[in-house]
Amino acid sequence: xxxxxxxxxxxxxxxxxxxxxxxxxxxxxxxxxxxxxxxxxxxxxxxxxxxxxxxxxxxxxxxxxxxxxxxxxxxxxxxxxxxxxxxxxxxxxxxxxxxxxxxxxxxxxxxxxxxxxxxxxxxxxxxxxxxxxxxxxxxxxxxxxxxxxxxxxxxxxxxxxxxxxxxxxxxxxxxxxxxxxxxxxxxxxxxxxxxxxxxxxxxxxxxxxxxxxxxxxxxxxxxxxxxxxxxxxxxxxxxxxxxxxxxxxxxxxxxxxxxxxxxxxxxxxxxxxxxxxxxxxx
Numbered sequence: 001x002x003x004x005x006x007x008x009x010x011x012x013x014x015x016x017x018x019x020x021x022x023x024x025x026x027x028x029x030x031x032x033x034x035x036x037x038x039x040x041x042x043x044x045x046x047x048x049x050x051x052x053x054x055x056x057x058x059x060x061x062x063x064x065x066x067x068x069x070x071x072x073x074x075x076x077x078x079x080x081x082x083x084x085x086x087x088x089x090x091x092x093x094x095x096x097x098x099x100x101x102x103x104x105x106x107x108x109x110x111x112x113x114x115x116x117x118x119x120x121x122x123x124x125x126x127x128x129x130x131x132x133x134x135x136x137x138x139x140x141x142x143x144x145x146x147x148x149x150x151x152x153x154x155x156x157x158x159x160x161x162x163x164x165x166x167x168x169x170x171x172x173x174x175x176x177x178x179x180x181x182x183x184x185x186x187x188x189x190x191x192x193x194x195x196x197x198x199x200x201x202x203x204x205x206x207x208x209x210x211x212x213x214x215x216x217x218x219x220x221x222x223x224x225x226x227x228x229x230x231x232x233x234x235x236x237x238x239x240x241x242x243x244x245x246x247x248x249x250x251x252x253x254x255x256x257x258x259x260x261x262x263x264x265x266x267x268x269x270x271x272x273x274x275x276x277x278x279x280x281x282x
Contacts (some may be wrong), residue, residue, distance in 0.1 A: 030070055030079060031120050032086040033062070036117060039085040043115035049147075050109040052085045053076070054095060059107040061126035072129035078136070099122040112139060112147070119173070120147030146173065160195045162193035171204055171211075175282055199225060199232035206238065210245055219245045236266045240275055247278075256282050 030217075032053075033039045039050045053070070055062035069075055087095030090196045098104070102111060104117060110123040110132070117218060121139040123132065139263075143152070153257040156162055167182035183205040190198050202225040209218035222242045226235060239262040247253035259275050266272065
C-alpha cells in the first residue's frame with residue numbers, strides 16, 4: 001500500500017470515528033427546543049406531542065430531574081416520538097405565559113401539549129425516569145386523559161356521557177369556561193333527563209359559574225337543581241354550595257339558613273365539619 005493510500009484510509013477512519021462520536025454525543029442528551037413556536041412547528045410537522053419541562057431556578061427537585069430523569073438513556077430515546085421543550089416558568093416569556101395559562105403553581109410540572117399548544121395532559125412533581133416513562137405512557141394511552149377525551153368528542157359529538165366525562169375533567173383542571181359550555185349543552189339538550197346526567201350537569205354547572213364568580217347564575221342553577229331533582233345525590237353538596245354563594249353575595253342571613261338546613265338534613269355528611277366552621281365564622 002502506498003503512503004498516499006495509507007493516508008487516505010487513515011483520514012477516512014478518523015472521519016468515520018468523529019462522525020460516530022458526534023452522533024453518539026447527540027443521542028446522549030435531550031436536544032431541547034427553547035420556544036413554544038418552534039416546538040409547535042416541529043410537533044405539527046412530525047405529528048407529535050410536545051413534552052414541556054416547566055422549571056424554576058430555585059427548584060431543587062427540578063435540578064434532580066435534570067440530573068436523573070432527563071439524563072436517562074431511555075428518556076432521551078423518546079426524542080423520536082416527542083418534541084421536548086424546556087421553559088423557565090418565571091423568567092422566559094413562553095414559560096411565564098404557559099404558567100398562567102395552565103395555572104401551574106408547583107415545579108417541576110411536565111406539560112404534554114398538542115401541536116396547537118393546547119393541553120393533552122400533565123405530570124406533576126419530581127419523577128424518576130422509570131416513573132416518568134410509565135406516567136407518560138399512561139396518559140397517552142388512557143382513554144380518560146384530557147387529550148384523548150377531546151379527540152373522542154370530535155368523533156362522537158352526540159355522546160352525552162362522553163361530553164359529561166370531558167366536562168368534569170376540564171373542571172378538575174380549572175378550565176371553567178370550557179367545562180361550563182359542555183355542562184350547559186347537556187342541560188339544554190337533555191331537558192327531560194333521559195340520560196340521567198342532567199342533575200350532575202346542573203351541579204357542576206353551578207360549580208363552574210361560582211368558580212368564575214358568576215354568583216347569581218350559580219345560585220339560580222342550584223335552585224333549579226333543588227327544585228327539579230330534590231332526591232339527587234348532589235343535593236347535599238348543592239345546599240352547602242348555595243350557602244357559600246349567598247355569603248359571597250353579601251346575604252349572610254340567607255346563607256346561615258342554608259347551612260343550618262344542610263346540617264339538619266345531613267349531620268354526618270363528609271362536609272359537615274366545614275359547614276360548622278362556616279357557621280362559626282358568620
